[in-house]
Amino acid sequence: MSVRRKKILFVDDDVDLLELVKQLMTRFAGDSWEVLTASDVSKAMVLLQQRRIDLLVLDIRMPLVDGLQFLGLLRRKYPNMMKVVLTGVATDEHRAACLNSGAELFLEKPRDEGGWRAVYAMLNELAKLQPEEGFRGVLRRVGLQDVLQMECLARNSTVLQVRAGEQSGAIYVNQGQIVHAEIGGEIGEAAFNKVLALPGGEFELRTWAEPSQKTITGSWEFLLMEAARTRDETSSAAPATNEPEIPFLQREDTALGGESPTVVPVLGGAAPDVDFSDDTSPAMGDRADDSLRPQVEEVLICSLQGEVLHEWQCPNTTGRVSFLEFISQKARQLTQHLPLGTFDRLEANAPEGRVIAQIQPERALYLRVSRVRGDADAEGRKP
Amino acid sequence: MKLLINQWFEQSVPFEGIQACCIRHIDQSSVSKTWADGFDELALDNAMRCISDVYQVLQFNKIPPGRLRWVYENALLHCERRSDGACLGVFTLRDEQSFDREGLARMFAEFQSLSTKVSL
Numbered sequence: 001m002s003v004r005r006k007k008i009l010f011v012d013d014d015v016d017l018l019e020l021v022k023q024l025m026t027r028f029a030g031d032s033w034e035v036l037t038a039s040d041v042s043k044a045m046v047l048l049q050q051r052r053i054d055l056l057v058l059d060i061r062m063p064l065v066d067g068l069q070f071l072g073l074l075r076r077k078y079p080n081m082m083k084v085v086l087t088g089v090a091t092d093e094h095r096a097a098c099l100n101s102g103a104e105l106f107l108e109k110p111r112d113e114g115g116w117r118a119v120y121a122m123l124n125e126l127a128k129l130q131p132e133e134g135f136r137g138v139l140r141r142v143g144l145q146d147v148l149q150m151e152c153l154a155r156n157s158t159v160l161q162v163r164a165g166e167q168s169g170a171i172y173v174n175q176g177q178i179v180h181a182e183i184g185g186e187i188g189e190a191a192f193n194k195v196l197a198l199p200g201g202e203f204e205l206r207t208w209a210e211p212s213q214k215t216i217t218g219s220w221e222f223l224l225m226e227a228a229r230t231r232d233e234t235s236s237a238a239p240a241t242n243e244p245e246i247p248f249l250q251r252e253d254t255a256l257g258g259e260s261p262t263v264v265p266v267l268g269g270a271a272p273d274v275d276f277s278d279d280t281s282p283a284m285g286d287r288a289d290d291s292l293r294p295q296v297e298e299v300l301i302c303s304l305q306g307e308v309l310h311e312w313q314c315p316n317t318t319g320r321v322s323f324l325e326f327i328s329q330k331a332r333q334l335t336q337h338l339p340l341g342t343f344d345r346l347e348a349n350a351p352e353g354r355v356i357a358q359i360q361p362e363r364a365l366y367l368r369v370s371r372v373r374g375d376a377d378a379e380g381r382k383p
Numbered sequence: 384m385k386l387l388i389n390q391w392f393e394q395s396v397p398f399e400g401i402q403a404c405c406i407r408h409i410d411q412s413s414v415s416k417t418w419a420d421g422f423d424e425l426a427l428d429n430a431m432r433c434i435s436d437v438y439q440v441l442q443f444n445k446i447p448p449g450r451l452r453w454v455y456e457n458a459l460l461h462c463e464r465r466s467d468g469a470c471l472g473v474f475t476l477r478d479e480q481s482f483d484r485e486g487l488a489r490m491f492a493e494f495q496s497l498s499t500k501v502s503l
Contacts, residue, residue, distance in 0.1 A: 092439065095439060099436050100444065319444065323444050331453065334460070336426065337425070338426045338458075338474075340474075341456025341457035346452070347451070348446055348447070349452070350447030350449035350450075
């Protein structure tokens with residue numbers, strides 16, 4: 001019986017290093033790995049389109065496209081693919097940022113063959129793990145928009161050829177600027193929007209060729225934003241889907257002096273218990289002080305595909321979704337070979353309050369609760 | 384400090400409902416003890432490696448890193464990190480009533496106060 005060779009993709013702008021890595025890893029792994037390399041993000045994206053990659057190893061310090069941005073994109077589009085950062089700059093700050101963005105491992109580039117052998121051993125162990133259904137358990141295909149964005153960020157010159165059924169179109173990117181689009185008889189921005197709105201089909205990146213004319217002058221950021229807005233408008237006009245309803249309760253917020261009513265979400269059945277009385281942690285401060293009561297400061301609920309379903313006073317929704325993804329990933333890793341059962345939630349308790357990250361089969365919740373003086377006590381403290 | 388922490392860990396007395404515990408030091412070495420089936424040394428070391436990552440990411444997200452409690456279907460994992468980076472993880476039974484909460488609190492208090500004992 002033949003065993004499928006693991007496909008390991010290394011992404012680094014240092015071509016000499018890639019060559020060395022390919023030689024070493026092929027020697028260490030023998031027939032068990034197929035080692036692929038890409039010297040920039042665009043080339044990596046094309047390979048990801050064409051092949052089923054088991055493990056991607058990337059440098060985070062690459063010119064033009066930030067490795068962290070790339071990690072974020074990979075997590076969205078290839079949730080079950082394992083990602084490892086291999087860098088020459090192994091600071092704690094970089095490490096935390098990479099883990100937070102979905103990297104399974106953060107490794108320092110070795111300086112000798114023994115070091116590379118150790119890296120191989122770690123990657124090989126990781127590659128053996130079966131991908132699990134996790135936070136973003138639903139695999140989503142990489143979109144034309146994502147590839148286009150990466151091409152623009154990388155300031156590449158390329159032609160995106162798109163085909164969907166009988167229709168065929170092209171988008172021309174010159175040094176990171178979208179300069180022309182055509183589909184059928186249409187050209188310019190209308191054609192650009194039409195190409196991006198194609199419901200399916202396939203696309204490929206072709207070598208740059210000068211278009212017959214230049215019909216687009218706007219910034220690519222604006223163009224992509226407009227295209228997304230158009231798509232959203234189209235989808236919102238469609239019949240409503242089964243969105244969860246989140247009831248609201250109005251109450252007087254004493255912390256704000258009771259000047260204006262504050263709308264606080266009530267998470268019927270979704271939120272875990274936030275009773276502070278069960279805590280035995282010294283980090284929670286004086287337990288005897290029963291006058292302290294929990295007050296919800298921030299709520300975010302998202303689907304397991306990372307779509308925000310509801311947020312309340314959340315200063316950084318993207319960051320919170322990333323955090324929930326990270327906790328989901330770690331909760332699964334943590335339970336490996338331990339008889340813990342299904343993960344429900346993480347509670348982080350500190351003197352300031354409590355943060356709860358709950359991962360349920362259908363959605364994830366981020367809840368931040370602070371401890372404030374109770375109403376009676378607050379009244380008594382008024383001058 | 385690592386030696387002192389390990390000595391304390393060796394001598395620490397189990398409390399009712401504890402299933403396993405593990406310490407991971409800043410140098411990535413770890414020590415563990417188990418009282419229940421299924422909690423082997425390698426798996427506990429892997430769990431504590433995850434916990435170390437989590438503390439780093441909590442800091443990155445500006446979430447105060449105090450006591451962590453991981454709630455699973457069959458068990459709870461309670462964790463604390465000392466200022467010198469050493470992490471203690473304690474696995475207990477899932478039900479709040481089925482483990483000695485005072486024993487757990489005592490264990491964490493001792494773990495956190497070890498440096499004070501040295502300075503005295």
